[in-house]
Amino acid sequence: MRSALGRVRGLGSARKGTHxxxxxxxxxxxxxxxxxxxxxxxxxxxxASYVETVLWISRPFNAVLLLALxxxxxxxxxxxxxxxxxxxxxxxxxxxxxxxxxxxVSVLLALACAVAxxxxxxxx
Amino acid sequence: xxxxxxxxEALMTGRRSDGTPVRRPLSPHLQVxxxxxxxxxxxxxxxxxxxxxxxxxxxxxxxxxxxxxxxESFARVQWFLGSFLGLLVLFxxxxxxxYHTLAGLRHLLWDWGxxxxxxxxxxxxxxxxxxxxxxxxxxxxxxxxxxx
Numbered sequence: 232m233r234s235a236l237g238r239v240r241g242l243g244s245a246r247k248g249t250h251x252x253x254x255x256x257x258x259x260x261x262x263x264x265x266x267x268x269x270x271x272x273x274x275x276x277x278x279a280s281y282v283e284t285v286l287w288i289s290r291p292f293n294a295v296l297l298l299a300l301x302x303x304x305x306x307x308x309x310x311x312x313x314x315x316x317x318x319x320x321x322x323x324x325x326x327x328x329x330x331x332x333x334x335x336v337s338v339l340l341a342l343a344c345a346v347a348x349x350x351x352x353x354x355x
Numbered sequence: 356x357x358x359x360x361x362x363x364e365a366l367m368t369g370r371r372s373d374g375t376p377v378r379r380p381l382s383p384h385l386q387v388x389x390x391x392x393x394x395x396x397x398x399x400x401x402x403x404x405x406x407x408x409x410x411x412x413x414x415x416x417x418x419x420x421x422x423x424x425x426x427e428s429f430a431r432v433q434w435f436l437g438s439f440l441g442l443l444v445l446f447x448x449x450x451x452x453x454y455h456t457l458a459g460l461r462h463l464l465w466d467w468g469x470x471x472x473x474x475x476x477x478x479x480x481x482x483x484x485x486x487x488x489x490x491x492x493x494x495x496x497x498x499x500x501x502x503x
Binding site: 262275277284297312347 | 501
């Protein structure tokens with residue numbers, strides 16, 4: 232015998248429970264400081280030359296935060312767009328294809344960004 | 356009854372007390388929400404700004420990939436971002452970013468269990484709008500100072 236709360240805490244019968252909802256909150260929390268850092272870094276880079284920009288990206292502190300920003304942004308984006316597709320796209324087949332496309336595009340864009348950062352760091 | 360093409364439509368069908376079938380609307384249904392009320396307008400704006408920001412990530416991809424490719428590719432991004440259209444897009448994205456960030460913070464406070472009283476809800480809603488305007492203008496004043 233388990234209470235309803237106990238079952239929910241055990242992540243329910245599908246073993247997923249509120250994971251999707253929770254991860255949207257976790258990534259949003261991570262994005263709060265990262266977004267402020269990114270916007271104010273971009274202000275500092277306004278009008279910067281190619282060499283200055285590449286040098287800025289290649290600094291370990293900036294590269295690590297950029298990679299964290301990329302991971303959180305595209306995870307949050309895939310999660311959020313999936314909810315929008317689930318609410319508005321009908322019928323089910325179209326919705327499923329939309330969600331798959333959202334995930335594929337998000338992962339590919341994230342990897343493109345990450346590879347770019349790693350390449351800049353390696354070249355520096 | 357009409358044929359159902361979507362399994363979830365089963366959730367939408369019910370019966371009235373006299374036994375006749377009825378097709379109930381599912382949320383979000385725009386007939387019920389009044390977009391002149393602040394909270395429903397802010398709610399859909401949160402979604403719209405999230406979608407716009409998603410499209411805006413393409414600029415981040417372009418910027419990073421160009422920086423990794425070389426000076427020539429990077430010059431093209433810089434040219435676009437410095438053009439009238441580029442600056443307009445960046446300004447719009449700044450506003451969208453601050454709106455989604457502040458409205459998202461409001462949602463996190465609700466998730467935490469705070470701010471559900473109606474007067475608080477209107478106050479935080481106004482704070483999101485004013486905060487978006489202030490942060491957007493502040494961001495661009497600072498950007499223009501650094502740029503100049």
